[in-house]
Amino acid sequence: MGLVHAEEMTLNIGPQHPSTHGVLRLKVKTDGEIISEITPVIGYLHRCFEKHCENLSYEQVIPFTDRCDYIAAMNNSFGYVLAVEKLMDIQVPERVEYIRVIMAEYNRIASHLLALGTFGLDVGAYTPFLYMFRDRERILDLFEITCGARLLYNYMWVGGVSHDLPLGFMEASYRFLDEFEKNINEYHNILSYNKIFIERSADVGIMPKDVAIDYGVTGPNLRGSGVKWDLRKDEPYSIYNRFKFDVPVGTGIMGSVGDCWDRYWVRAEEMQESIKIIRQALDKIPREGNVHEALPKKVRPPKGSIYFRTESPRGDLGYYIISDGTPTPLRVKMRSPAFTALSALSEIATGWMLSDVLVILGSLDIVLGEIDR
Amino acid sequence: MGFLENRFEDNIITAKLDQILSWARSTSAWYFQFGLACCAIEMMATAASRHDLERIGMMPRSSPRQADVMIVAGTVTLKMASRVKLLYDQMADPKYVISMGSCANSGGPYSRQGYHVLKGVDQIIPVDVYVPGCPPRPESLIEGLLKLQDKIRKERPLTKKK
Amino acid sequence: MIINQKVSDILEVKFPGVVILPDEPHNDFIQIHPEKWKEIAKFIKTDSELKFDSCQCITGVDLGIEDGLEVRYNFHSMQLKHKIEIRIAVERKNPSIPSIEQVWRGANWLEREVYDMYGIRFKGHRDLRRMLLPDDWKGWPLRKDYKTPNIYNGMKIPKVRKGWD
Ligand code: SF4
Numbered sequence: 001m002g003l004v005h006a007e008e009m010t011l012n013i014g015p016q017h018p019s020t021h022g023v024l025r026l027k028v029k030t031d032g033e034i035i036s037e038i039t040p041v042i043g044y045l046h047r048c049f050e051k052h053c054e055n056l057s058y059e060q061v062i063p064f065t066d067r068c069d070y071i072a073a074m075n076n077s078f079g080y081v082l083a084v085e086k087l088m089d090i091q092v093p094e095r096v097e098y099i100r101v102i103m104a105e106y107n108r109i110a111s112h113l114l115a116l117g118t119f120g121l122d123v124g125a126y127t128p129f130l131y132m133f134r135d136r137e138r139i140l141d142l143f144e145i146t147c148g149a150r151l152l153y154n155y156m157w158v159g160g161v162s163h164d165l166p167l168g169f170m171e172a173s174y175r176f177l178d179e180f181e182k183n184i185n186e187y188h189n190i191l192s193y194n195k196i197f198i199e200r201s202a203d204v205g206i207m208p209k210d211v212a213i214d215y216g217v218t219g220p221n222l223r224g225s226g227v228k229w230d231l232r233k234d235e236p237y238s239i240y241n242r243f244k245f246d247v248p249v250g251t252g253i254m255g256s257v258g259d260c261w262d263r264y265w266v267r268a269e270e271m272q273e274s275i276k277i278i279r280q281a282l283d284k285i286p287r288e289g290n291v292h293e294a295l296p297k298k299v300r301p302p303k304g305s306i307y308f309r310t311e312s313p314r315g316d317l318g319y320y321i322i323s324d325g326t327p328t329p330l331r332v333k334m335r336s337p338a339f340t341a342l343s344a345l346s347e348i349a350t351g352w353m354l355s356d357v358l359v360i361l362g363s364l365d366i367v368l369g370e371i372d373r
Numbered sequence: 374m375g376f377l378e379n380r381f382e383d384n385i386i387t388a389k390l391d392q393i394l395s396w397a398r399s400t401s402a403w404y405f406q407f408g409l410a411c412c413a414i415e416m417m418a419t420a421a422s423r424h425d426l427e428r429i430g431m432m433p434r435s436s437p438r439q440a441d442v443m444i445v446a447g448t449v450t451l452k453m454a455s456r457v458k459l460l461y462d463q464m465a466d467p468k469y470v471i472s473m474g475s476c477a478n479s480g481g482p483y484s485r486q487g488y489h490v491l492k493g494v495d496q497i498i499p500v501d502v503y504v505p506g507c508p509p510r511p512e513s514l515i516e517g518l519l520k521l522q523d524k525i526r527k528e529r530p531l532t533k534k535k
Numbered sequence: 536m537i538i539n540q541k542v543s544d545i546l547e548v549k550f551p552g553v554v555i556l557p558d559e560p561h562n563d564f565i566q567i568h569p570e571k572w573k574e575i576a577k578f579i580k581t582d583s584e585l586k587f588d589s590c591q592c593i594t595g596v597d598l599g600i601e602d603g604l605e606v607r608y609n610f611h612s613m614q615l616k617h618k619i620e621i622r623i624a625v626e627r628k629n630p631s632i633p634s635i636e637q638v639w640r641g642a643n644w645l646e647r648e649v650y651d652m653y654g655i656r657f658k659g660h661r662d663l664r665r666m667l668l669p670d671d672w673k674g675w676p677l678r679k680d681y682k683t684p685n686i687y688n689g690m691k692i693p694k695v696r697k698g699w700d
Pocket residue numbers: 067152410411412446447448473474475476477481482506507508509
């Protein structure tokens with residue numbers, strides 16, 4: 001460079017923009033096409049989640065946790081109820097544990113499908129999006145026959161789940177898994193190994209290991225940078241220690257470790273792992289059992305506080321809950337993985353072209369509802 | 374066409390100009406993809422493979438300038454409210470607004486404690502159709518869109534107002 | 536959790552008097568004084584036995600009108616796979632605390648969020664602005680004595696919407 005010096009220009013992306021995955025605003029300073037500074041402005045979806053928690057009883061908070069990360073609602077309420085159960089020292093029945101794991105993993109697949117599909121949209125591939133929504137709809141159908149809702153379920157309760165698995169769920173599940181496994185290869189053919197897609201995403205937006213850790217980035221984004229860290233493996237909660245599965249990490253197949261393609265690849269591989277977990281859970285789940293058996297009469301945890309983390313599709317989802325012995329929590333704080341991932345954007349997107357910013361943003365898989373809460 | 378193909382001479386339709394105009398407008402209402410929160414995911418699902426909005430003539434547009442209908446899908450916060458108004462003003466007439474989900478209708482689940490939530494998008498822009506639900510199912514959104522088409526079809530833009 | 540005891544012992548040697556010993560021994564957290572917080576933070580990040588390289592969560596807490604505010608930090612070590620919680624109390628009037636934004640870069644946004652919600656000033660933070668709420672917002676919404684405003688920029692925020700109930 002050095003021949004042409006363009007004047008620095010400030011560009012504003014969002015809050016309404018098809019590629020920002022919601023209402024996010026990016027203030028971008030560009031030197032020609034090269035980004036010299038990028039500042040995300042958030043808060044356009046701040047819905048006062050934490051204020052609501054302080055005014056509602058523990059059970060009533062669950063629908064709000066769903067609405068925070070609306071793409072993976074099961075996983076979000078899963079983390080919350082586990083934290084409250086730990087605070088109250090409740091042991092839930094075996095069957096409930098299995099049902100929860102099945103649901104959480106299904107939702108992980110659904111979430112990753114949406115993430116990959118919209119990532120494809122960001123780089124200009126419309127067809128994979130439609131293909132992935134086809135499979136996502138089938139997962140939502142499974143949820144629907146279970147609890148009646150398509151997107152926000154309010155399914156996990158403190159001490160149980162709201163409905164038992166319906167008749168025919170098992171068969172439908174097996175059928176879906178068999179077909180879906182084949183479809184993943186189809187996705188690889190139309191998106192993962194697509195020449196244009198690789199050109200756009202490999203070697204772009206590299207997030208080195210130490211930067212990722214320093215920013216507190218977790219989940220598939222961290223694993224894409226080559227760090228093997230998965231709470232399901234390293235700090236197993238619920239019954240995850242009973243299942244055999246691998247933790248895929250980015251190895252830089254198409255470019256260097258930690259680029260956008262790696263983050264994409266980790267998600268695609270994780271769907272495969274989730275299928276493995278669901279299959280094992282479906283095989284081992286106890287056939288009998290009352291899912292409402294352990295529901296407490298009153299949810300009133302003793303005084304104390306807890307910081308509990310689970311692995312949501314976006315990373316370490318932490319709940320900090322303080323109880324003062326009354327039926328309403330004194331404080332519920334949600335540590336959202338997408339929040340920290342977005343905070344790293346200004347670091348990893350600087351120096352890339354303007355068109356790469358949206359690719360990097362898409363590869364981080366942010367959900368604004370969870371960032372702004 | 375199938376059944377009707379190659380069966381007629383050259384033909385003329387007589388109808389009121391107004392009717393034809395409204396009919397044409399109603400069946401190609403392009404909507405402004407304005408996803409704000411959870412409802413946006415259902416809006417996407419409505420547009421995607423299974424429900425396929427394009428079969429009733431609705432196409433997603435990312436720019437307000439090209440759109441006829443604005444679907445406000447999700448919670449409108451106070452920080453966002455002025456932008457919603459701005460985007461509405463940028464749309465070309467005639468324009469319609471669909472408020473999707475209880476948040477956009479009335480603040481929904483966030484109406485009690487939400488210090489930063491606008492209690493209903495109709496406080497800042499006029500709304501034609503309200504679609505209830507949290508989130509509304511794709512079917513109910515389609516129902517709302519069909520209601521809007523009905524409404525457009527009944528309009529008589531060219532006739533003198535008495 | 537043995538790690539709590541270990542950290543508090545190491546800190547006691549390195550920075551005498553900084554750890555506030557609890558009335559009854561427990562293993563949940565370490566309470567410390569705010570004065571030397573930045574040095575301590577640097578120390579626990581780099582010390583070879585501790586290596587807390589990831590700042591997971593910063594929580595502001597309002598313990599009630601009579602009690603004060605508190606900031607709680609959750610750290611995690613990706614290398615040694617252990618975690619810890621550190622609590623620092625701040626007063627309600629003019630709350631301020633040393634910033635650790637330059638120690639862990641991830642703390643930048645987390646601190647800004649606490650500032651936004653509780654008005655706790657982080658001394659030494661290079662970019663302490665409101666994070667989620669608009670810049671011209673008044674008050675600290677998550678404090679217990681916060682009153683929801685009725686109007687913002689001409690837009691009404693009624694508690695109950697008329698005609699819907
Ligand atoms: S109505 Fe419900 S689903 Fe829709 S944006 Fe509001 S909370 Fe989300």
